[in-house]
Amino acid sequence: MRTNIVIVGSGPSGLLLGQLLGGIGVETVILERSSREHVLGRVRAGVLEQGTVELLEEAGAAARLHAEGLPHAGISLAFGGGLHRLDLTALTGGKHVTVYGQTEVTHDLMDKREAAGLTTVYEASNVALHGFGGETPYVTYDKDGVSHRIDCDFIAGCDGYHGVSRKSAPERALKTFERTYPFGWLGVLAEVPPADHELVYANHERGFALCSMRSAHRSRYYVQVPADERLEAWSDDRFWDELRRRLPEQTAAAVVTGPSFEKSIAPLRSFVAEPLRFGRLFLVGDAAHIVPPTGAKGLNLAASDVRYLFAALREFYLDKSLGGLDAYSAKALARVWKAVRFSWWMTTMLHRFPDTGEFGQRIQEAELDYLVHSQAASTALAENYVGLPY
Ligand code: FAS
Ligand code: PHB
Numbered sequence: 001m002r003t004n005i006v007i008v009g010s011g012p013s014g015l016l017l018g019q020l021l022g023g024i025g026v027e028t029v030i031l032e033r034s035s036r037e038h039v040l041g042r043v044r045a046g047v048l049e050q051g052t053v054e055l056l057e058e059a060g061a062a063a064r065l066h067a068e069g070l071p072h073a074g075i076s077l078a079f080g081g082g083l084h085r086l087d088l089t090a091l092t093g094g095k096h097v098t099v100y101g102q103t104e105v106t107h108d109l110m111d112k113r114e115a116a117g118l119t120t121v122y123e124a125s126n127v128a129l130h131g132f133g134g135e136t137p138y139v140t141y142d143k144d145g146v147s148h149r150i151d152c153d154f155i156a157g158c159d160g161y162h163g164v165s166r167k168s169a170p171e172r173a174l175k176t177f178e179r180t181y182p183f184g185w186l187g188v189l190a191e192v193p194p195a196d197h198e199l200v201y202a203n204h205e206r207g208f209a210l211c212s213m214r215s216a217h218r219s220r221y222y223v224q225v226p227a228d229e230r231l232e233a234w235s236d237d238r239f240w241d242e243l244r245r246r247l248p249e250q251t252a253a254a255v256v257t258g259p260s261f262e263k264s265i266a267p268l269r270s271f272v273a274e275p276l277r278f279g280r281l282f283l284v285g286d287a288a289h290i291v292p293p294t295g296a297k298g299l300n301l302a303a304s305d306v307r308y309l310f311a312a313l314r315e316f317y318l319d320k321s322l323g324g325l326d327a328y329s330a331k332a333l334a335r336v337w338k339a340v341r342f343s344w345w346m347t348t349m350l351h352r353f354p355d356t357g358e359f360g361q362r363i364q365e366a367e368l369d370y371l372v373h374s375q376a377a378s379t380a381l382a383e384n385y386v387g388l389p390y
Contacts, residue, residue: 002151010036021313045299074088157284308331
């Protein structure tokens with residue numbers, strides 16, 4: 001078999017890249033190791049930057065997003081018993097974010113791909129990348145006990161942190177940067193109305209908490225837990241009690257509790273791999289970088305990489321120029337590192353660190369107090385949160 005581009009991974013980055021390329025007549029095959037149902041069963045991101053929405057519009061996959069997504073003009077920071085709203089739209093000259101679950105983005109992109117008759121091979125095992133250091137790369141994989149080979153022009157590694165693509169890069173050519181955090185996020189989904197009409201990020205001496213949502217009837221909440229915490233230790237009652245302890249009184253009183261239908265613990269880490277290109281292999285999204293979800297950047301950074309790589313591939317196929325592909329890694333990484341910094345800063349400002357002590361708690365509260373009363377500091381947070389220019 002032959003195609004223009006083999007995309008490894010059917011997450012948001014692989015699907016979005018495939019949809020955009022399909023729109024300009026560039027053929028792709030997506031190889032996904034899990035089943036379609038497993039991919040759709042994941043609960044992850046919830047906040048889309050305007051640039052991500054625009055890319056989904058360009059891919060023709062934004063109809064449901066505009067019908068069901070929730071435009072948000074602000075967020076609130078809770079600390080010292082008070083609640084402080086940041087008017088993102090006023091601070092950024094009119095920008096906003098859209099609350100729309102990653103699961104829905106993935107579903108919409110899968111539907112578009114299937115409607116276009118584009119090929120995705122689910123439950124593809126033993127995916128292996130070959131020849132990407134030269135001009136004739138190819139990918140092999142097994143499906144239902146049969147081995148297959150796909151020859152292609154390029155390989156897009158959209159297979160996440162645990163994927164095969166980054167691990168296929170020549171070790172001497174790859175540099176990685178990492179910081180792990182001594183805590184994780186315990187998240188629940190419940191069919192209950194949200195406690196606030198916008199997101200609430202809470203700093204509390206017991207630990208961080210986040211009030212988010214998926215719709216006016218479905219809430220997404222998180223509390224910080226130790227990195228080695230066991231999910232079995234958390235009944236719904238314990239979760240709701242701990243969440244309300246970490247929120248200001250008026251917000252806690254507005255929390256509507258109910259049975260969770262999803263409960264999971266996500267570890268937090270900052271990770272970047274450089275460069276993002278190895279000959280005819282390109283790394284995209286979580287395959288190349290991971291951010292703590294505090295800044296709501298993970299999914300949006302995946303879309304950012306897709307925007308740069310799509311523009312470069314369009315230049316190659318339509319203008320026969322390699323310039324965009326040569327510039328992809330540096331361009332994408334420049335924006336990645338700014339989002340990695342912002343996510344690290346939000347995480348260090350809002351979470352309880354084991355060794356931070358009373359002094360550290362006071363410093364965090366002082367930084368938050370300065371932030372919500374300084375136009376300059378609030379603007380800096382707002383312009384990063386809604387998404388920096390590309
Ligand atoms: P993904 O990991 O989504 O997709 C990679 C795909 O490749 C997967 O379908 C995988 O099955 C497949 N794959 C892996 N190895 C393969 C192989 N060898 N062969 C073939 N296929 C292979 N971001 C936020 O902004 N906010 C959040 O709250 C948030 N919460 C998160 C919670 C968790 C538990 C995790 C893991 C991530 C979270 N993220 C969050 C980040 C997340 O949204 C990612 O940024 C986003 O999924 C990135 O998309 P992709 O790059 O497509 O990678
Ligand atoms: C979510 O709704 O899952 C969410 C929102 C904002 C974040 C992280 C997660 O910063």
